[in-house]
Amino acid sequence: xxxxxxxxxxxxHVVHKAPDxxxxxxxxxxxxxxxxxxxxxxxxxxxxxxxxNIGATLAVADHNVPTTDxxxxxxxxxxxxxxxxxxxxxxxxxxxxxxxxxxRQGIVHIIGPEQGFTQPGMTIVCGDSHTSTHGAFGALxxxxxxxxxxxxxxxxxxxxxxxxxxxITVEGDLxxxxxxKDIVLHIIGLIGTAGGTGYxxxxxxxxxxxxxxxxxxxxxxxxxxxxxRAGLIAPDQTTFEYIKGRPMAPQGDDWDRAVTWxxxxxxxxxxxxxxxxxxxxxxxxxxxxxxxxxxDVLPITGVVPDPENESDPNxxxxxxxxxxxxxxxxxxxxxxxxxxxxxxxxCTNGRIEDLRAASxxxxxxxxxxxxxxxxxxxxxLVKEQAERxxxxxxxxxxxxxxxxxxxxxxxxxxEDRLNAGERCASTSNRNFEGRQGRGSRTHLxxxxxxxxxxxxxxxxxIRKL
Amino acid sequence: MQPFVxxxxxxxxxxxxxxxxxxxxxxxFLRTIKRTGLASGLFFEMRFDDHGVPKPDFVLNCxxxxxxxxxxxxxxxxxxxxxxxxxxxxxxxxxxxxxxxSYSDIFFNNCFKNGILPIAIPQExxxxxxxxxxxxxxxxxxxxxxxxxxxxxxxxxxIDPFRKQCLMNGLDDIGLTLEKESYISSYEEKRAEEKPxx
Numbered sequence: 236x237x238x239x240x241x242x243x244x245x246x247x248h249v250v251h252k253a254p255d256x257x258x259x260x261x262x263x264x265x266x267x268x269x270x271x272x273x274x275x276x277x278x279x280x281x282x283x284x285x286x287x288n289i290g291a292t293l294a295v296a297d298h299n300v301p302t303t304d305x306x307x308x309x310x311x312x313x314x315x316x317x318x319x320x321x322x323x324x325x326x327x328x329x330x331x332x333x334x335x336x337x338x339r340q341g342i343v344h345i346i347g348p349e350q351g352f353t354q355p356g357m358t359i360v361c362g363d364s365h366t367s368t369h370g371a372f373g374a375l376x377x378x379x380x381x382x383x384x385x386x387x388x389x390x391x392x393x394x395x396x397x398x399x400x401x402x403i404t405v406e407g408d409l410x411x412x413x414x415x416k417d418i419v420l421h422i423i424g425l426i427g428t429a430g431g432t433g434y435x436x437x438x439x440x441x442x443x444x445x446x447x448x449x450x451x452x453x454x455x456x457x458x459x460x461x462x463x464r465a466g467l468i469a470p471d472q473t474t475f476e477y478i479k480g481r482p483m484a485p486q487g488d489d490w491d492r493a494v495t496w497x498x499x500x501x502x503x504x505x506x507x508x509x510x511x512x513x514x515x516x517x518x519x520x521x522x523x524x525x526x527x528x529x530x531d532v533l534p535i536t537g538v539v540p541d542p543e544n545e546s547d548p549n550x551x552x553x554x555x556x557x558x559x560x561x562x563x564x565x566x567x568x569x570x571x572x573x574x575x576x577x578x579x580x581x582c583t584n585g586r587i588e589d590l591r592a593a594s595x596x597x598x599x600x601x602x603x604x605x606x607x608x609x610x611x612x613x614x615x616l617v618k619e620q621a622e623r624x625x626x627x628x629x630x631x632x633x634x635x636x637x638x639x640x641x642x643x644x645x646x647x648x649x650e651d652r653l654n655a656g657e658r659c660a661s662t663s664n665r666n667f668e669g670r671q672g673r674g675s676r677t678h679l680x681x682x683x684x685x686x687x688x689x690x691x692x693x694x695x696x697i698r699k700l
Numbered sequence: 701m702q703p704f705v706x707x708x709x710x711x712x713x714x715x716x717x718x719x720x721x722x723x724x725x726x727x728x729f730l731r732t733i734k735r736t737g738l739a740s741g742l743f744f745e746m747r748f749d750d751h752g753v754p755k756p757d758f759v760l761n762c763x764x765x766x767x768x769x770x771x772x773x774x775x776x777x778x779x780x781x782x783x784x785x786x787x788x789x790x791x792x793x794x795x796x797x798x799x800x801x802s803y804s805d806i807f808f809n810n811c812f813k814n815g816i817l818p819i820a821i822p823q824e825x826x827x828x829x830x831x832x833x834x835x836x837x838x839x840x841x842x843x844x845x846x847x848x849x850x851x852x853x854x855x856x857x858x859i860d861p862f863r864k865q866c867l868m869n870g871l872d873d874i875g876l877t878l879e880k881e882s883y884i885s886s887y888e889e890k891r892a893e894e895k896p897x898x
Contacts, residue, residue, distance in 0.1 A: 251883040257862045259880055261887055263898055271783065273733035282874070288888075299731065313731035320733050357898070364782040364806060378806055380784035381735075382813035382873070390877045392884055396860070428718060429776040429802060462779065464805050485897035493897050528718050549717045549774055556716070646781075648727045655750075667722040667780060669745045 237503035240467050241400050241435045244375040244500070248358050250392055259392045263357040264374075266343045267294035267330065267384070269321040270648070271362030275385035276324040286328045287391040293352055294325045294332040297342045298648045302611050302638035305335055314649065328388075341614020341640040344368040344582035348452065349616055351481025355470035355497040360387055365582045365664065366465075367458040371451035372478070373470035373500050375435070378459065398464045399433050399509040402502075404440035407516035412697045414592065415450030416584060416662070416681035418442065419457040420522040424532040426512065431463030434510065437502065438468050442516040448477040449588035456583045457664050460529040469501035521697055523569055524666050524679040526557035531666070533569060535684070535696045541565035560668055561676050562656065569694050572678070576659040577608035577689040578671075579682050580638075581645040584662035585613025587620050589682040594626045596686035596700065602634035603692030609636040609651070611643040635689070647672045660688035701815045703870035707797055708840040712765040713833035717774035721807060724778065724786040738785055739792035760793070764836060772829045773800045777818075778807025787814045797841050799848070801826050812863050815870065817843060819857045828853065843868055 238246070251259040265288075272294075279285070286292060299314035301307070309315040318335070325332040333340045339350065344365050347353040353369045359376035360366060362384040369376035383393055403422060423430075436458050443451070451468045458466030475494055478484045485493040520534035531554075533540070542554040542565065558565065563572070579585075579593050590612065602608045610630050612618035618640055621627055627637045644651040645663035647670070653659055655674025662685050666677035678694060687695040729741030747758045754761040760768070771790070777800040778786060787810045790798070797817045811818045819841070825848075832839055832850050840849040843864065848855040859867075866873065877884075891898060 250887045251880050253862070255861055257860075259877060259883065261884070261891070270730050274735045274784075277733070284874070287884075311731070317731050317733060362782060362784075364780065366782075378782035380782055380787075380806060380810035380813060382784060382810065386874050386877065389874050390884060391888075392877060394862075394873060394877065428779055429804070432776070432802060432805060459780075459806075462776065462804060489897035493895070496895065528720075549715070552715075553717050646722075646727050648730060665720075665722070665780060667720045669726050670722050673726075673745055673750075 237506040239400050239502045239506045239508060240373060240437055240469055240500055241375065241398070244356055244358065245397055247356065256396055258395055258397070260358060260395050262360050262387050262391055262393060263291060264347070264352060264359040265292045265387050266347055266359070266361035266366070267292060268298060268343045268361070268363060269296045269317045270298045271381050272324065272384055273317065273320045274381045275388060276328065278385040279388055284389045286330065286388045289329050291391060292330045293347070294321060294330050295340055295343055295346055296321055296335060298642045298646065300335055300641040301649055302641050302643045302651055305639055310650065338615035338619060341617065342582045342585060342642055344456065345585055345613035345617065348372065348448070349481070349614060351478050351484030354478060354484070354493070355474060356500050360393065364459045365456050367463070368452050368456040368582055370455035370458065370466040371448060371468050372474055373467060373497065375465055375467070377465040398435040400437065401431065401434040401510040401512065402437045402439055402508040403512045403514065405438065405442040405514045405516050406440040407442060409442055409516050409519060412521050412683065413519050414681040414683065415446055415453040417519055417522045419454045420524070420529070420532045420679065421519045422514065423457065423461045423529045425514070426461055428460060428528050428530040429462040431458060431461040434463050435465045435467060436461065436463045438466060443468060444471065447588055448473060449586045452586065453583055457529070460664055470497045521681065521684055523684065523694055525561065525563060525569060526554065527560055527666055527668050528557070529664070529666060529679060531557060535569055535694065537569050539563045539565050539567045539569065570696055572694045573658070574606060574660045574678070574688050574693060575657040576653060577606060577685050578611070578644040578659055578661040578663060579609070579685050580611030580613065580643055581663040582613065583664045584682045585611060585617065587617050589662065590617070590621045590626050593682040593686035594629045596683050596697070597633045597635070597690065598629050600633055600690045602689045606689055606692050608634065608689040609638055609644070611638045612640045614640045644671055646670060660685045660694065701870040701872065704796060704815055704817055704843055704867045706840065706842050707769055708838055709769040710764050710836050710838050711770040711772045711799065711829055711833040712759050712768035713830040714759055714771060714773045715830050718776045718779055719773055720780035721778055721783050721786040722780055725783065725789040729789070730783060730785055735788050736792060738789035742789040742793045767794065769794050770797045770799065770839065770841065771795050772826060772833055773798065775801045777803050779804040782806045784810045784813070787811050787816050791816055799826060799829055812867060813873065815867065817841065817867060819848070821855055821857055825855045
């Protein structure tokens with residue numbers, strides 16, 4: 236029978252199936268960070284349990300780490316304790332850990348792929364919703380809560396039922412200046428923030444196949460913003476070339492055996508999905524969010540929408556609340572919205588390709604006088620690569636801050652935060668109320684669009700820069 | 701985990717859609733290394749002003765909702781981050797049951813791990829229960845019978861049988877999984893043979 240990519244991975248990981256359909260599935264890779272793991276390790280300790288498969292587990296601190304001079308240590312006592320607790324736990328349980336002074340340290344979803352820890356056909360979990368990022372490699376990757384982190388540590392399995400499947404096909408050539416970020420924002424705008432609930436989304440079509448691995452990761456990363464459990468993209472030559480030679484990738488004969496398996500994974504012709512959506516790549520414009528949900532998205536040429544035009548009372552109430560929170564008036568052109576800060580980074584857009592795209596816009600220009608702009612590379616290795624290409628100089632000359640790697644202003648758990656009322660053009664993934672700090676106002680967009688906003692001081696149509 | 705059998709309370713009405721986990725428990729409360737004590741951060745920005753003073757118009761600051769054990773809310777409750785701090789904060793406040801038209805997958809799953817019952821029912825039934833909450837009428841959740849009783853009205857709800865059993869008996873997932881240790885071991889042997897690079 237013809238099978239989807241999801242079904243092939245799922246079937247290869249079923250350890251046990253109960254009569255009611257509940258499955259125990261094996262987890263190939265488990266990423267750990269400091270925020271969602273302390274209570275899981277504490278649970279293991281209290282029950283006298285060990286980590287079942289140490290080799291399948293990789294830990295890093297990312298959410299709380301300072302992006303300024305690391306030599307100064309961590310100021311906030313709670314952040315400091317959380318990272319120290321992770322360090323004690325990895326030591327006690329024998330888990331590989333990239334510490335703050337290790338150049339491999341970075342955002343958990345950047346370092347997995349970078350190290351070759353992430354591979355096609357795997358099941359990958361992490362106590363973090365953006366684990367969906369790893370689906371770009373054709374791995375079934377999803378976020379879990381801390382209780383499940385503990386469950387995976389103790390048993391290397393999870394209790395699950397299969398998800399429904401959805402395929403989103405984006406066919407055709409993208410317009411100039413339209414990036415992976417614009418594709419995924421467009422998709423979320425189309426299907427809504429709960430449109431993917433209960434589904435694993437496979438992204439297909441020529442516009443997806445033509446993306447680099449970095450672009451594919453951006454798309455899969457934001458699957459969770461469409462409510463999906465996971466995103467998937469079929470592994471192909473682009474995938475294999477990215478993985479080959481990375482420190483944790485298969486070597487020698489193992490490489491050939493692995494590729495043979497990976498080649499068998501793409502969805503078979505004739506396989507059925509529970510839902511299919513077709514998008515014409517031609518319809519996608521450089522996009523930006525105006526509200527407090529990632530589905531509140533429009534082409535940059537748009538105007539702030541009017542709640543009076545919304546017939547659903549719950550949606551109308553949410554729009555009124557969002558406009559009030561965002562300090563926006565219906566009818567305002569998005570390109571007239573002034574910004575205070577720019578953040579380029581995060582697990583969505585903190586990879587080398589993102590920094591290259593932003594640097595092209597910035598080259599030879601200056602950040603607007605009223606704007607504070609920062610670049611936070613996704614990992615120490617991304618930072619090193621960018622410095623090798625002298626991208627840091629382009630950004631510094633323009634007036635950007637060049638920071639150390641971490642999650643940073645995406646969620647503001649460290650010192651990097653917006654003040655109340657401040658408006659940020661941000662390459663991150665969530666524009667929720669309070670996400671970047673109490674009263675913060677976030678506009679999600681691509682790295683190139685964020686760079687353009689930094690230069691002009693307002694949301695900008697990059698095609699007119 | 702505390703077993704969940706029956707629950708009676710005046711439900712707290714929170715008629716907003718897309719209540720995300722950043723709203724339920726903002727970042728500054730995620731630095732804890734404990735599961736307890738998070739009630740103080742629950743709905744922090746909606747519940748307290750800039751000086752930490754409770755906002756008088758927020759439902760969970762008003763009697764009788766300060767002691768509600770049931771929360772009724774809008775569509776797509778718990779979207780966003782996987783942080784289990786969200787159900788921990790709700791539980792610490794005293795909430796054992798949430799009623800909404802739909803939930804995000806990860807939040808929904810996290811609830812069951814903590815003895816919280818998330819019920820998904822159609823919008824018009826949610827609207828009736830929001831009204832019951834506003835009118836300060838008690839409702840009863842009967843998990844065994846899978847019924848919500850609200851005055852003369854009774855609403856049925858669905859729940860996965862395995863999850864129901866775990867909730868009603870307060871069962872620990874890890875303990876149940878470890879009973880299948882032999883299956884895990886034989887899977888691992890086969891995996892090592894077929895895919896040694898893993």
